[in-house]
Amino acid sequence: MAEQGPMAIAMRLRNQLQSVYKLDPLRNEQEEVKLKIKDLNEHIVCYLCAGYFIDATTITECLHTFCKSCIVKYLQTSKYCPMCNIKIHETQPLLNLKLDRVMQDIVYKLVPGLQESEDKRIKEFYQSRGLERVIQPSGEDSIPDTGLPFTSFDHSKAHFYRYDEQVSLCLERQSSSLSEKKDKTKLTLQQKFVRCSVRAEVRHLRKVLCHRLNVEKHQVQMLFNNESLPDHMTMKRLWISHWFGKAQPLVLHYTIKDKRTR
Numbered sequence: 001m002a003e004q005g006p007m008a009i010a011m012r013l014r015n016q017l018q019s020v021y022k023l024d025p026l027r028n029e030q031e032e033v034k035l036k037i038k039d040l041n042e043h044i045v046c047y048l049c050a051g052y053f054i055d056a057t058t059i060t061e062c063l064h065t066f067c068k069s070c071i072v073k074y075l076q077t078s079k080y081c082p083m084c085n086i087k088i089h090e091t092q093p094l095l096n097l098k099l100d101r102v103m104q105d106i107v108y109k110l111v112p113g114l115q116e117s118e119d120k121r122i123k124e125f126y127q128s129r130g131l132e133r134v135i136q137p138s139g140e141d142s143i144p145d146t147g148l149p150f151t152s153f154d155h156s157k158a159h160f161y162r163y164d165e166q167v168s169l170c171l172e173r174q175s176s177s178l179s180e181k182k183d184k185t186k187l188t189l190q191q192k193f194v195r196c197s198v199r200a201e202v203r204h205l206r207k208v209l210c211h212r213l214n215v216e217k218h219q220v221q222m223l224f225n226n227e228s229l230p231d232h233m234t235m236k237r238l239w240i241s242h243w244f245g246k247a248q249p250l251v252l253h254y255t256i257k258d259k260r261t262r
Helices: 006-021 037-044 068-074 101-110 114-128 178-182 202-213 235-243
Strands: 056-059 065-067 097-099 166-173 193-197 220-224 250-256
Touching: 037 101, 056 068, 056 101, 065 068, 068 097, 101 114, 166 202, 166 235, 193 202, 202 220, 202 250, 235 250
Parallel strands: 166 250
Antiparallel strands: 056 065, 056 097, 166 193, 220 250
């Protein structure tokens, strides 16, 4: 489904209100209309936590909105919308989530004190952990929204795991010739256990090995049961065809050819 812009989202909410409360779209714009907040709750309350939207996030496939933390946590164990049960994405439902800033602005304006309360809670969260909160700049030059907390914390030192289905691998060096056995410790991974997405391909493993062992790509060959694996084969296909029903990790072997051999 095409991405919904702010104007489309605002018009969608306005049309909902008009249909529910029988508002005349041709009425005088200066005419004051009074509504109770409780009458709007079904439009601004999260289905998962029953609280007002915080960091309102919309599923692009069905346009249902939830709190960001609520829907992200829910999609760790499901790939279907909790309201209409539509499939959000085959493997990565988080890709079809979009921050709904227009809806969040509406909620903050409708519910007195909600924005101040949330800002205070966020400030206390960062202070209790000794982190400095940095406000993300707005405008065309703003940093893209990655879905990660925007602070001065050095994320390069952290470990991030994608929400893909994961597979555990054991990469063992296979040596055939005597010279290779003598060099085994030099060209062997210090950390042979790897966890990656099932969508990763053999070529990605080869690239990792080249980087870790400081060798050229043509020197590395991936093997399973002494059979060479094609670069385009995914870990999911490899698991289903060669390791299905067995315990993790999936054991793969690699060989390092002589630099002069192509």
